[in-house]
Amino acid sequence: MTDWNEEVDVLVAGTGGGLAGAYTAAREGLTVAVVEATEKFGGTTSYSGGGGVWFPCNPVLRREGVDDTLEDALTYFHSVVGDRTPAALQETYVRTGAKVIEYLEQDEAFKFQMFPWPDYFGKAPKARTDGKRHIVPAPLAAKKLGALSASVRGPLGTDRHGDPQPDYLIGGRALVGRFLLGLSKYPNAALYLNTPLVELVTEGGAVTGAIAERDGRRVAIRARKGVLLAAGGFEGNDELRQRYGVPGVARDTMGPWGNQGRALEAGIAVGADTDLMDQAWWSPGLIHPDGRAAFALWFTGGIFVNQAGERFVNESAPYDRLGRDIIEQLNDGSATLPFWMIYDDTEGPVPPIKASNVPMVETERYVEAGLWKTADTLEQLAAEIGVPADALVATVTRFNKFAAEGVDPDFGRGDEAYDRAFSNGEPPLTPITRGPFHAAAFGISDLGTKGGLRTDRAARVLNRAGEPIPGLYAAGNTMAAVSGTVYPGGGNPIGASVLFSHLAALDMTTR
Numbered sequence: 349m350t351d352w353n354e355e356v357d358v359l360v361a362g363t364g365g366g367l368a369g370a371y372t373a374a375r376e377g378l379t380v381a382v383v384e385a386t387e388k389f390g391g392t393t394s395y396s397g398g399g400g401v402w403f404p405c406n407p408v409l410r411r412e413g414v415d416d417t418l419e420d421a422l423t424y425f426h427s428v429v430g431d432r433t434p435a436a437l438q439e440t441y442v443r444t445g446a447k448v449i450e451y452l453e454q455d456e457a458f459k460f461q462m463f464p465w466p467d468y469f470g471k472a473p474k475a476r477t478d479g480k481r482h483i484v485p486a487p488l489a490a491k492k493l494g495a496l497s498a499s500v501r502g503p504l505g506t507d508r509h510g511d512p513q514p515d516y517l518i519g520g521r522a523l524v525g526r527f528l529l530g531l532s533k534y535p536n537a538a539l540y541l542n543t544p545l546v547e548l549v550t551e552g553g554a555v556t557g558a559i560a561e562r563d564g565r566r567v568a569i570r571a572r573k574g575v576l577l578a579a580g581g582f583e584g585n586d587e588l589r590q591r592y593g594v595p596g597v598a599r600d601t602m603g604p605w606g607n608q609g610r611a612l613e614a615g616i617a618v619g620a621d622t623d624l625m626d627q628a629w630w631s632p633g634l635i636h637p638d639g640r641a642a643f644a645l646w647f648t649g650g651i652f653v654n655q656a657g658e659r660f661v662n663e664s665a666p667y668d669r670l671g672r673d674i675i676e677q678l679n680d681g682s683a684t685l686p687f688w689m690i691y692d693d694t695e696g697p698v699p700p701i702k703a704s705n706v707p708m709v710e711t712e713r714y715v716e717a718g719l720w721k722t723a724d725t726l727e728q729l730a731a732e733i734g735v736p737a738d739a740l741v742a743t744v745t746r747f748n749k750f751a752a753e754g755v756d757p758d759f760g761r762g763d764e765a766y767d768r769a770f771s772n773g774e775p776p777l778t779p780i781t782r783g784p785f786h787a788a789a790f791g792i793s794d795l796g797t798k799g800g801l802r803t804d805r806a807a808r809v810l811n812r813a814g815e816p817i818p819g820l821y822a823a824g825n826t827m828a829a830v831s832g833t834v835y836p837g838g839g840n841p842i843g844a845s846v847l848f849s850h851l852a853a854l855d856m857t858t859r
Contacts, residue, residue: 375530457529487522600791630674641791692786
């Protein structure tokens with residue numbers, strides 16, 4: 349028998365989307381303990397620039413008169429995910445997200461707004477190319493959250509460069525802040541920082557609680573209704589990345605340092621089944637002077653070239669699709685790291701990137717680190733980055749021809765709505781003609797791993813026989829992603845995390 353130090357109804361590990369589970373449980377009258385491994389609340393969610401959720405037909409969209417249907421949304425989602433994940437899980441995600449927003453909007457702490465963001469497979473059946481399946485949390489004044497605002501992770505400029513904390517929480521930080529604001533009214537919920545969950549406790553095959561580490565000592569917490577593991581992925585753990593075959597390295601992830609996979613390993617240790625363990629949410633990454641490649645999007649110009657000086661991808665594709673194309677070519681050797689963005693002097697020496705996520709620092713630091721190169725001619729630039737001069741000249745000449753014609757027959761840049769989302773609906777084909785010419789080094793980044801514990805539609809963790817492990821739930825990147833090996837649309841990762849955390853808590857109320 350375990351000597352319990354504390355007892356609650358529900359124990360939640362992780363404070364990103366997992367806060368939805370903590371909030372739901374507390375609101376439904378259960379006692380809740382939330383443990384966060386790091387010194388800040390928010391996890392990977394807090395680093396999301398938008399903090400959006402992909403929940404078709406939710407109340408925010410209905411108030412805006414959006415004419416979507418859940419049947420159309422499910423057709424789209426299944427057409428891109430396929431049979432890689434259970435159909436019942438996919439249907440739960442698509443059909444239930446709107447109900448979560450209905451639930452949250454009953455509390456004045458939660459406010460959302462429509463933020464159109466095109467589905468990432470614009471040619472798939474029933475894709476929403478106008479982006480009206482996506483909403484984001486409204487900005488939240490830090491003063492409204494009070495002292496808790498200083499405990500929310502991010503933004504990235506603060507964490508990586510020491511930038512001042514802004515007066516408003518936006519994006520993922522706003523979502524985390526709103527959950528903290530909602531939780532603050534429930535005395536039956538307690539939150540603990542610097543308290544990693546390290547081990548689950550079982551009795552008779554059921555999870556009855558967990559061991560956490562707090563202030564240098566082990567604390568046994570009994571959870572009468574259940575334990576929810578929503579503590580992120582294992583992207584920060586190079587040993588686990590290598591074990592499961594996840595490309596890239598921990599240095600280049602966008603996940604916070606605490607995402608080491610400890611909660612995931614605790615679940616595996618009690619017999620949980622896993623899936624998608626070699627998968628992540630990918631993106632190209634601008635390499636910064638600290639040596640880390642960081643998620644970047646919204647390119648208003650430039651092309652990517654490989655070591656042969658040739659284009660090899662659609663540079664404007666949705667970031668996960670683009671990242672997967674790059675990884676495929678890294679694996680077969682047709683591309684190597686770093687690869688280079690080639691651009692002209694239209695906007696000066698700074699790469700034409702409007703959303704670098706990690707704020708760019710002074711140009712001189714990139715130049716000194718050998719990451720940004722400049723030359724008067726393309727031939728000279730080729731020598732600077734070590735690619736054949738004739739190939740680079742031919743590549744740029746060919747691309748400029750496509751730019752003049754408005755069509756990219758090589759890689760289809762501009763063929764889908766997402767490609768054109770940052771160029772006023774026009775093909776994103778900007779000619780490279782004005783010297784001097786520039787090159788910026790890129791690597792591969794990720795927004796976190798997406799392999800994790802297999803669950804059913806109530807977020808109950810399944811064992812290797814496909815049966816629920818009593819008392820154990822998972823969500824977020826600790827759960828095997830409902831989207832399988834693809835990224836259907838912006839707000840899918842956070843949306844799934846919020847939804848399945850919420851469903852886990854509702855299921856616990858019936859235990």
